[in-house]
Amino acid sequence: MYVCLCNAVSDKAIKKSIAEGATTMRELYAEHCVGNQCGKCCKDVKGILNEELLKL
Numbered sequence: 001m002y003v004c005l006c007n008a009v010s011d012k013a014i015k016k017s018i019a020e021g022a023t024t025m026r027e028l029y030a031e032h033c034v035g036n037q038c039g040k041c042c043k044d045v046k047g048i049l050n051e052e053l054l055k056l
């Protein structure tokens with residue numbers, strides 16, 4: 001499922017980046033540009049980040 005429609009970034013891609021070491025929104029932005037256009041995905045991406053970090 002796409003979490004960022006503007007940049008066609010899926011939740012899988014976000015989770016993969018976190019599994020590979022991303023721990024901040026800044027890192028996810030640098031890798032995927034999430035939130036750089038309409039910004040509507042930021043809340044959802046942050047939610048995924050928090051959930052995945054709790055699993056580590």
Ligand code: FES
Pocket residue numbers: 003004005006007034035036037038039040041042
């Ligand atoms: Fe991510 Fe628009 S949905 S910037």
